Amino acid sequence: MEENEILFEEGTMITETDLSGTITYANRLFFQYSGYSKEELIGAPHSMLRHPDMPECCLDAMMDTVNSGETWEGYVKNLCKGGKHFWAIVVVTPKYDEKNSLVGFIAARKPPGKLTLEEIKIKYAQMMANEMCRNELIGSIPESFSQSIR
Secondary structure, three states, rough: OOEEEEEOOOEEEEEEEEOEEEEEOOOHHHHHHHHOHEEEEEOEHHHHHHHOOOOHHHHHHHHHHHHHHHEEEEEEEEEEEHHHEEEEEEEEEEOOOOOEEEEEEEEEEEEEOOOHHHHHHHHHHHHHHHHHHHHHHHHHHOOOHHHHHO
16 A cells, blocks of 8 residues: 555445536545545536546546547546545546536546556556656757647
């Protein structure tokens, strides 16, 4: 277990957001694990829960998937109030209104398997290192050339 990690072992945490990523709903279990109150979470940007160790490419893939109307599933490291965090397997689905218009997203979090989680932590650390290297590379290339590789 990592320093400041809260172990998520049972239950399902649910959050809902609108299209801009504003939290519109969270269940009690999510309030409990995140450390935030209902008043603090509802109306806040879901990005406030993004842990800095989460690779950007994973979040980009998630948003590309759900914005295209598909369901995304993957491991996410959520940041809690006070700096602690928890890992979860998250299933994110698009949310539609009665006219079949996309109105937001629903995220259901379930506990991760311990063996698989250790593998994911290593993979995500490698991905973060690659993103840092890529960002350093882009920063050293003249602006006129870097636009084509972003």
